[in-house]
Amino acid sequence: MPDPTDPNSGYWYSDADDDRRRRAIALLQAFRMYRAAEVAMRRRTRESMSMGENDLLVLRYLLKARQKEQLVSPGELARYLGVSTASMTAIIDRLEKSGHVRRERHATDRRSIYVIPTVDTDEEVRKTLGDMHERMLAAVIDMSPDEATIVMDTLARLQNAVDQVDAHVTRRR
Numbered sequence: 001m002p003d004p005t006d007p008n009s010g011y012w013y014s015d016a017d018d019d020r021r022r023r024a025i026a027l028l029q030a031f032r033m034y035r036a037a038e039v040a041m042r043r044r045t046r047e048s049m050s051m052g053e054n055d056l057l058v059l060r061y062l063l064k065a066r067q068k069e070q071l072v073s074p075g076e077l078a079r080y081l082g083v084s085t086a087s088m089t090a091i092i093d094r095l096e097k098s099g100h101v102r103r104e105r106h107a108t109d110r111r112s113i114y115v116i117p118t119v120d121t122d123e124e125v126r127k128t129l130g131d132m133h134e135r136m137l138a139a140v141i142d143m144s145p146d147e148a149t150i151v152m153d154t155l156a157r158l159q160n161a162v163d164q165v166d167a168h169v170t171r172r173r
Contacts, residue, residue, distance in 0.1 A: 074115060
């Protein structure tokens, strides 16, 4: 069966359709290349901080919560990551042992525990990711409002397209 995504598959397109399709494919390829670079950067960051993906996600979540002056429970972190409470306990134990977080009891409800990032963690993450964030900001800061709107709209449409993939749909064999 001919592949409609393959311009050499035998489907007939007008020159205008071919141009639109080539531009669309080139744009999607550019997004894939960016995504691959971002995944590689995250891997290097995890390696430089000697952490797993979930560990780094927890730290970023905790640092954002601290900026908003919000306290975060282990249960909230487990829901955020979509992991069991036992897995979350192991992650927190690992981060506590490495000095990245500490557990703190609630001031009035002594049974409740919150996870707090250490000051050193904030500094380490800023040092590790700060330069990269500045380079990313420099790459887009001179975009016009119209250019920025086009990119944001495109990303929203792509997000909508991938969000429609249902992981629970069984594959046909």
